[in-house]
Structure formats: C-alpha cells, structure tokens
Amino acid sequence: EAGVTQFPSHSVIEKGQTVTLRCDPISGHDNLYWYRRVMGKEIKFLLHFVKESKQDESGMPNNRFLAERTGGTYSTLKVQPAELEDSGVYFCASSPLGLYGYTFGSGTRLTVV
Amino acid sequence: DQQVKQNSPSLSVQEGRISILNCDYTNSMFDYFLWYKKYPAEGPTFLISISSIKDKNEDGRFTVFLNKSAKHLSLHIVPSQPGDSAVYFCAAVDRGSTLGRLYFGRGTQLTVWP
Numbered sequence A: 001e002a003g004v005t006q007f008p009s010h011s012v013i014e015k016g017q018t019v020t021l022r023c024d025p026i027s028g029h030d031n032l033y034w035y036r037r038v039m040g041k042e043i044k045f046l047l048h049f050v051k052e053s054k055q056d057e058s059g060m061p062n063n064r065f066l067a068e069r070t071g072g073t074y075s076t077l078k079v080q081p082a083e084l085e086d087s088g089v090y091f092c093a094s095s096p097l098g099l100y101g102y103t104f105g106s107g108t109r110l111t112v113v
Numbered sequence B: 001d002q003q004v005k006q007n008s009p010s011l012s013v014q015e016g017r018i019s020i021l022n023c024d025y026t027n028s029m030f031d032y033f034l035w036y037k038k039y040p041a042e043g044p045t046f047l048i049s050i051s052s053i054k055d056k057n058e059d060g061r062f063t064v065f066l067n068k069s070a071k072h073l074s075l076h077i078v079p080s081q082p083g084d085s086a087v088y089f090c091a092a093v094d095r096g097s098t099l100g101r102l103y104f105g106r107g108t109q110l111t112v113w114p
Helices: none
Strands: A005-007 A010-013 A019-024 A031-037 A043-050 A053-056 A065-069 A075-079 A088-095 A108-112 B010-014 B019-025 B032-038 B045-051 B056-059 B062-067 B072-077 B086-093 B108-113
Touching (some): A005 A088, A010 A019, A019 A088, A019 A108, A031 A075, A043 A065, B019 B032, B032 B062, B072 B086
Parallel strands (some): B010 B108
Antiparallel strands (some): A005 A019, A019 A075, A031 A043, A031 A088, A043 A053, A065 A075, A088 A108, B019 B072, B032 B045, B056 B062, B062 B072, B086 B108
C-alpha cells in the first residue's frame, strides 16, 4: 500500500511569493489533515477534510492560506503571499473514518527568505 | 496555549535499559492518547495509543501508562535499542468532538547509546 505522499519535499521562496504544497493521501482514506511544525515547537493542526469537505479549518493562521481537496482525493495547500513566519515543516496525514492513528507524509519543509 | 506538554526536550539512555518519556495534558475532555515516533526527514509514525478507560496498554517493548487524575501519561520502552533513537511526540484527542484533530506536544528527543 502506498503511503501518504507530499510534494515538494523542500521549497525555498522569497517573501511575497506564492507556494503550493500537494498531498496525496492513502487511497480510500476519507480523512485528510494538514499540520505544521515550526522548528522546535509542537506539531500544530491546520485543517481537516472529510472527503472533499472542510470539516474544520480553525487552525489556519490567516486568509493567506487556502486549502482544497479535489474530488476527495489529493489536497493542495497554497500560501499567498508567503511571509517569513510561514517557514516550517508542513505535514499531511490521512486516515479512514473513525481512526485516530493517522498515517503522516514525510512533510514539506518550507523556507521563506 | 499548549494543551499537551512534554517538558523534557531530550533523554539519553544506555542500550538495554528502560526509557521513560513523559507527557502532561490540561484538557479534561481528552479521552484518547497516542504516541508517535519521528526520524529525521520523515513524518511521524504512529506507535501506540491508549483510551481513557484504561490505565495501561502494552505492545511488545512499548507500554503506555495513563494517570487520569494527574493528567499524565508516560511511554516506557524496555529494553531500549539504538534504533529507538528518534523524536517522540505525545498527542491527545477529544473523541466526543466530531472534529478529530490531534493536539501534540513539542516532542522529546530520545538517544539510545550502545
């Protein structure tokens, strides 16, 4: 079974630019989550999809962040325009409905300079 | 405001001995707890979990203990092996909420030396 796949693994962009992160969850997993870890801090929730619907986006920092999940399959997280404080590792995770032991992807390390 | 706290950023243990990683939480609505292990450049991997109706759950070398009155849980690894060296994250969820989000601690870097 393929795991959760994230693209790109690293991204370095200048402040003010736009970046789009992609996540391909495990096939058949209805739950898809985005989390972020700023260096040395806790892994923080950003948002949760159930299939193509946003179940909870209360963790999104501000309206510069936009997440979509096309047809209940892959998801994208766009940051526009990027700010320095957006730097961190963005993790995507997926799980079947009702299961909390998510499978995480390897993350996208975003550096805004 | 952090609802899950791991107050030890690092722990160093000799191979073969016991590793004890600690975690405290503040939200009394949390009723399910998980431990994840993370190697560099990889995502966290689910390790073991415990429901609030239990006080202990064991899986091979890994045992999680839950003390609800103290709002404290711990992960015991015995015997510790060099391959256990990783960052360990404690996480909690309120299953009564339909939201399903996990609340994580900051992690504890475990180093197991030969």
